[in-house]
Amino acid sequence: MEFNEKQIEILLVAEQLFAEEGFDGTSVREIAKIANINVAMISYYFGSKEKLLESMVVYRISGMKLQLENLIQENITPIEKIDKLIEFYIKRVYNNRCIYQILHFELSNKKREINLDAFTQVKNENLKLLESIIKEGQLQGLFQPNITIELISPTIIGALTHFHMNKPYFSEILGLKSEQEYENYVMTTFTKHIQKTIKALLVYEDK
Amino acid sequence: MEFNEKQIEILLVAEQLFAEEGFDGTSVREIAKIANINVAMISYYFGSKEKLLESMVVYRISGMKLQLENLIQENITPIEKIDKLIEFYIKRVYNNRCIYQILHFELSNKKREINLDAFTQVKNENLKLLESIIKEGQLQGLFQPNITIELISPTIIGALTHFHMNKPYFSEILGLKSEQEYENYVMTTFTKHIQKTIKALLVYEDK
């Protein structure tokens, strides 16, 4: 599916609004007003408000697929790979934070039924990649056995999501005064914290 | 603020619906129907739908306050305290998962402005308690210095929240076939994973 310029503009406006006010909390009129188009255009272009959301998912996920394959190829240690993977992961979630937030909500919303196969596929690929890195590390005797690999990804994304959802609170206690400072914190201190946490987990010998 | 029996029933019904379908996705008629009361009761008892949400927050948080004070008193090692704290923490979030989920989204919703002072206060107390434990451990040379204490709590809650939001996905890949199995997994494997992760972080010596 391909989108024209006007459609993409609508998608971007809608994405921000959905993230800020929720899907149900956003009216098509609001979207139309901000996107500077006629209300009817949304039905015209996407069919319905729900289909607009689906198109949004398609649009965003199509831009997430590839990219990280070459990460594992590089001739670096598993530890470094983990660092790189986490950095890449956090960047991706942060850059796509709107759609992540929207889906985060709609996923847990029993009412809506969106086709999330593409999204699940992305998650599965991530999981497989992570698994291969960890197994490589375990073979080399660097990582401990008995790692619940499936819970690593939610630890990373969950921490970031929670942090971001409570942005005002954390900005306050961490003294982050601008959007720039906040983003900088995520990309440095926060990323390092997560990297350290996961690496610690991997090498930590439980009694 | 105190609530009578009928009000509490409304709060419980509304809590579940808000969690399942979102605040905007739930109509007062729906609540009234399930709670078996007249629609007008909601405005009558709480003033408005928004104030109902605020009352819900007050009601739930008032039941969260105290409790953990005596945790730190016990004559056990900081490591054991961390274990206990995390277990307690996960249990609390899991048992109050509905209100957590609701707040998770309403917090990040620019439209809504709920008074969250009580909630912030709880978070601050948690943070202080965690801080005192970690500092105790650091003094005893058990924990590393340079821990970003503020990011530990979001790591715990974030992981759990994310896990729970993607319940269908994780139930699938982990083979959890019933509600009971799922809850059991959270209380054992998941809890151990988080405990291990945080303890690893605290003792892990970064190069």
Added chain:
Amino acid sequence: MEFNEKQIEILLVAEQLFAEEGFDGTSVREIAKIANINVAMISYYFGSKEKLLESMVVYRISGMKLQLENLIQENITPIEKIDKLIEFYIKRVYNNRCIYQILHFELSNKKREINLDAFTQVKNENLKLLESIIKEGQLQGLFQPNITIELISPTIIGALTHFHMNKPYFSEILGLKSEQEYENYVMTTFTKHIQKTIKALLVYEDK
């Protein structure tokens, strides 16, 4: 099902509008405006526009049921019974001409699916009554055999309906200048014409 005063007022307004402008050609706002009520009342009272129509049918048909049973009991000749039946029949259709017109249309409209069991029942009862009168006449040697009884009723109603649908045309060529004159024509000349027609059919010996 029972209707209160306000509901009946809405039904009457809607009936006239549906008859004049068709179901699809009438908006609920138009009904609300003329009935001097809020638009939301229609959904509130009847559930939807379609259910309003169904209620209208129920309301009108419930007033049609009984009545004619005693017609056949009277100790008069079959010929006189036919006269009485036709007069009664024309009066009933004419007095309920709005709902007849509406149903006439909606019946033949593939889109709509209204529950017409009650209406069908009325038709069947009419048919049975007519049948018994004609058979009585045939037994007495007054009426010819080989009457297609099922086609008598459509001849009567069809003629009246067609006449009424083309009211402007017939008023013109028959010089009926007022509503009163028109109604008077229906009740006298038209009725006599139909009575004569049906009686002729019943006694007419085909070669």
Added chain:
Amino acid sequence: MEFNEKQIEILLVAEQLFAEEGFDGTSVREIAKIANINVAMISYYFGSKEKLLESMVVYRISGMKLQLENLIQENITPIEKIDKLIEFYIKRVYNNRCIYQILHFELSNKKREINLDAFTQVKNENLKLLESIIKEGQLQGLFQPNITIELISPTIIGALTHFHMNKPYFSEILGLKSEQEYENYVMTTFTKHIQKTIKALLVYEDK
């Protein structure tokens, strides 16, 4: 007014839809989709949806005009003429049942104002022809005097129209299982019933 091939195709599609779902119940998009043309074509070719209807009337009526003139010329008895006229009449209405059904309702619709002069003209010609046949029969002493000639035509068309509008009901009670059986019934039993009815009326001596 002349129509090109494409216009005629649109008219035919629209005619069927208008008959099936009513004028207001049919959208131009629906017509365009089925006729496999662009939506804008309808406004482009006909000016508007309403003018499309008017064109349809013009188109259909132009094909109805002549034809029956030679019926009366033939050297047959008035009775036979009546039979022929009714047969011709029923065939014509049946073959043009779509436009008849449409007009049936739009005529009685106060909203719409279609130019029906051509249609009225056809009706007047029919009336005149019928009148001349009956007067011929009366002169020959075959028909009774005191016939309300204007009510004969509505009796014929009305009966057929009513029968057709209630097609499902009559198909049911008459055991007509296919379109073919139905049409056959109209052309034989129904036609004979009407012929018999009208002839009976004409020769019937009222007490």
Added chain:
DNA sequence: GATGAATGAGTGTTCATTCAT
């Protein structure tokens, strides 16, 4: 001559809330 894009007005319905009792 013909059409895809776009529009403003209108559709039926649902919303949270208020009012009279």
Added chain:
DNA sequence: AATGAATGAACACTCATTCAT
């Protein structure tokens, strides 16, 4: 104290039509 009736505003969506090309 409690509620059924009622309301105006808003909802997503569809309509016939127009316009630029």
